[in-house]
Amino acid sequence: MHRNYQYRLRPNKRQKRKLELILHQTRLLYNAALQERCDAYKNCNRKSRISISQIDQQKSLTQIRLEDPEFSAMHLRPQRGALMRLDRAFAAFFNRVKKGEKPGFPRFKSRDRWRSIELPDNYRLDNAQLKTRDFSIKIHMHRPLPENFKKHCGAILVKDHKGWLVNFKIEIEEAPEKKPINSAVGLDVGLKALVATSDGEFHDAPGYFRKAEKKLRRLQRALARCKKGSKRRQAAKQRVISLHDKIKNQRRDYAHKLARDIVNQADFIAVENLKITNMVKNRHLAKSISDARWASLTAKMEYKAESAGKYFVWFDPKNTSQQCSNCNKLVPKTLSDRIHLCDQCGLKLGRDVNAAKNILALGLKTHRDALGTQGAVAECFT
Ligand SMILES: [Zn+2]
Structure with missing residues (x-):
């Protein structure tokens, strides 16, 4: 069985810069890989269908790392993670096409739409620190991993309005035996x-969500009125993002509590x-x-x-x-x-x-x- 455990990261200034750099590089990589797949799709005709697989793109990554010292200076895993993410996006897209739905084509990611770094493997959680080749960042372990923890299955680092979070996907022991039914x-x-x-x-x-959503609409209108590229617009955008995150967190928190009560x-x-x-x-x-x-x-x-x-x-x-x-x-x-x-x-x-x-x-x-x-x-x- 798999479970997700989320913790807040406490990176120092240097580590924050490094995370931003990884975020930037993986986004470039994702967009380039998406472009490559789009081109291949456009250029193919019925006779010679060229399709590009994730394996091809992982091979190209190896080549990029040989040629570009900036890429090879960073840990390989997050770069791999970005390509895996694109592959999942395509798999989901084709899956929905097959079902006869009308899915949106995988999108190019702007800075606002790219806020996470994937670590498929090669990381350690050691002494409340997340360790990879690039960094060892302090984690605020507000609760321990569960007792029936078996092994790590990947981590995702997410940037939010407050800073950085880490999501650990872990495998735990099988479910306990079913209890007798009394209710x-x-x-x-x-x-x-x-x-x-x-x-x-x-x-x-609770009603305060509706209040917050009202406020969000107001902030969004304010954002729309700001001039493009202005400082005020940047600030307004930050306020919208912060409130979005806050509402999302409150909703999730409420859903967890309600689910817990019912169970x-x-x-x-x-x-x-x-x-x-x-x-x-x-x-x-x-x-x-x-x-x-x-x-x-x-x-x-x-x-x-x-x-x-x-x-x-x-x-x-x-x-x-x-x-x-x-x-x-x-x-x-x-x-x-x-x-x-x-x-x-x-x-x-x-x-x-x-x-x-x-x-x-x-x-x-x-x-x-x-x-x-x-x-x-x-x-x-x-
Ligand atoms: Zn009746």
Whole structure:
């Protein structure tokens, strides 16, 4: 199993300059490699298809390092990392093309869009220091790596408004055995709140996000009014970036806490699987934002549940909002119908809660065989 652990780096002035230099070089490399692939694609015709693979480009990198002392003066790994990143971007692009979607072509990276350095390997975490050939930077270890840590699988250094962070991808021991089920919950992505539970609870991000977003829009308007290339514009841009980072951090923090709360409270969690629904086709911005938040929340819940030995299952949202959770009758609704009112059994419930109940029932029913007697025990809790 893989996990990510994030820490703040404490580079000194010299190290900061070095990080900036690596950032600059890897960006050049990424853009050049992207250009090379674009050219190859343009020049090829049906008869002679020239495609450039990552291996070709890694070989060219070796050549560049032989010819350019500035490149060879720096550690090879981050440069490799940049090419690997481009390769992933292309793989994701073609994958989506194959699925019939309309993905954006991999982009050239401006300075604002290139804020991380990848270290696929050849680094060490030693005595609260990140060590590579180029530097050993102090890390603020606000918490230790987990006890079941097995090995490192790559690190990413990210620049944010405050400085630098490091993300360690680590492998940990296999998940613990599943615990007996004493409580179960179903979750639906709400239209009004982020989450609706089968117990009738709603959870949503606190209101201060909305305030911050309002402020962000104001700052963005101020930025748009500044003259291009001016000092004031630079300062305005910095304010926008800082606030963006802050909102992102607050959201992530909230999602972690909510996921932790839900996992602590239930041993069996069934959720709606939005991966399969038309996330891409959806043109409503608000809806796609809430879908993205849902995806990030459920991903956090999934690994927290796994680590705690609890059950976490996905469900396709088929009829879950239409069916009556009490008598199974189909009660057709449009997106604007907020209330589920069953004309057969008289059940009256919030639309999202009704759906959450259906998801939970479906989850337990489908997993009854796999769960054995546990499934039957758990059904008592619905
Ligand atoms: Zn009913």
